[in-house]
Amino acid sequence: MKITKLTTYRLAPRWMFLKVETDEGVTGWGEPVIEGRARSVEAAVHELSEMIIGQDPARINDIWQTLYRGGFYRGGPILMSAISGIDQALWDIKGKVLGVPVYQLLGGLVRDKIKAYSWVGGDRPSDVISGINKLKNIGFDTFKLNGCEEMGIIDNSRKVDEAVAVVAEIREAFGNSIEFGLDFHGRVDAPMAKILIKELEPYRPLFIEEPVLAEQAEYYVRLAAQTHIPIAAGERMFSRFDFKRVLADGGLGIVQPDLSHAGGITECYKIAAMAESYDVAFAPHCPLGPIALASCLHIDFVARNAVLQEQSMGIHYNQGAELLDYVLNKEDFSMEDGHFYPPTKPGLGVEINEELVIERSKQAPDWRNPIWRYPDGAVAEW
Ligand SMILES: O=C(O)[C@H](O)[C@@H](O)[C@@H](O)[C@H](O)CO
Numbered sequence: 476m477k478i479t480k481l482t483t484y485r486l487a488p489r490w491m492f493l494k495v496e497t498d499e500g501v502t503g504w505g506e507p508v509i510e511g512r513a514r515s516v517e518a519a520v521h522e523l524s525e526m527i528i529g530q531d532p533a534r535i536n537d538i539w540q541t542l543y544r545g546g547f548y549r550g551g552p553i554l555m556s557a558i559s560g561i562d563q564a565l566w567d568i569k570g571k572v573l574g575v576p577v578y579q580l581l582g583g584l585v586r587d588k589i590k591a592y593s594w595v596g597g598d599r600p601s602d603v604i605s606g607i608n609k610l611k612n613i614g615f616d617t618f619k620l621n622g623c624e625e626m627g628i629i630d631n632s633r634k635v636d637e638a639v640a641v642v643a644e645i646r647e648a649f650g651n652s653i654e655f656g657l658d659f660h661g662r663v664d665a666p667m668a669k670i671l672i673k674e675l676e677p678y679r680p681l682f683i684e685e686p687v688l689a690e691q692a693e694y695y696v697r698l699a700a701q702t703h704i705p706i707a708a709g710e711r712m713f714s715r716f717d718f719k720r721v722l723a724d725g726g727l728g729i730v731q732p733d734l735s736h737a738g739g740i741t742e743c744y745k746i747a748a749m750a751e752s753y754d755v756a757f758a759p760h761c762p763l764g765p766i767a768l769a770s771c772l773h774i775d776f777v778a779r780n781a782v783l784q785e786q787s788m789g790i791h792y793n794q795g796a797e798l799l800d801y802v803l804n805k806e807d808f809s810m811e812d813g814h815f816y817p818p819t820k821p822g823l824g825v826e827i828n829e830e831l832v833i834e835r836s837k838q839a840p841d842w843r844n845p846i847w848r849y850p851d852g853a854v855a856e857w
């Protein structure tokens with residue numbers, strides 16, 4: 476079998492799907508995208524396609540290594556997202572050819588279901604109580620919200636109190652009948668992360684995510700030393716080589732690689748295993764589309780240290796399309812009691828509505844993340 480064609484479809488809300496065709500009529504789908512830079516990843520996919528057209532799609536490991544090591548310059552969000560989507564599509568093809576779900580090719584099920592969590596509160600955490608109530612009524616008991624709005628490198632106690640008040644309101648309303656992660660979203664700098672974590676600790680969030688930017692990862696171990704709350708990070712780390720440093724330094728209780736940014740199934744399967752060797756939990760980042768989510772699930776069902784799965788149903792980014800809008804077999808991604816169950820169909824298990832994808836790709840938006848600024852006009856982390 477030979478790879479014959481790669482076609483990319485940029486789509487609302489901010490996704491990109493990749494179709495990989497072969498000379499034997501088997502096609503695979505992937506989701507190579509970096510939120511806000513879809514066109515850059517699209518160019519990277521087509522640049523990399525020169526290396527795989529004509530190759531045997533079964534040789535996933537050799538193709539991964541060639542795409543990664545074939546460039547003198549490698550790694551980073553754009554190239555690794557391109558490799559991720561290609562890798563996902565190759566696993567989809569392999570599973571379809573062999574007639575089994577991808578997790579069967581990775582040793583079979585390690586669990587029967589995986590707990591999902593949902594976002595509440597949007598970019599500026601508000602209305603979280605009504606958001607939690609709505610989702611609680613359909614079976615969720617685990618949530619994530621932004622931990623704060625813009626936060627100055629050194630900011631005032633009122634900003635800290637604002638962040639704490641949101642969390643206090645949640646605990647006041649729900650006690651510990653629900654759990655929630657706080658995503659600092661890289662908005663906070665090291666000096667303020669310390670005081671925020673100290674003031675939030677009494678409310679026992681399930682985890683604190685990206686308390687500082689990945690560029691400041693050396694602080695994870697220092698912040699972990701001051702708190703009992705697990706520190707989580709990983710959506711802005713793009714290969715085993717990015718994760719090895721933070722795992723060796725310690726400090727992370729949860730790694731959150733994104734299956735569409737960190738090298739796909741081939742690489743994230745290895746990252747999960749590395750994390751397990753450090754007794755660190757695995758909770759894939761996934762605010763994206765259905766192919767990215769399906770790829771996460773196949774690792775969740777083979778990695779014992781997988782604990783939670785992010786998914787984008789109702790997420791504040793999904794303007795113009797919802798998680799399953801382009802999926803024909805929606806029932807395979809329905810959640811029961813806030814859990815996903817193993818995909819059943821061969822490959823990734825996502826049946827893409829190709830007609831709709833082609834149609835909608837004609838009006839693809841160029842989503843961009845907002846640029847936030849402090850009151851003094853300086854750029855703030857979003
Ligand atoms: O945890 C999460 O889902 C992420 O922090 C998410 O909010 C961002 O990755 C966003 O998608 C970037 O555009």
Ligand SMILES: [Mg+2]
Binds near residue numbers: 658
């Ligand atoms: Mg995050």
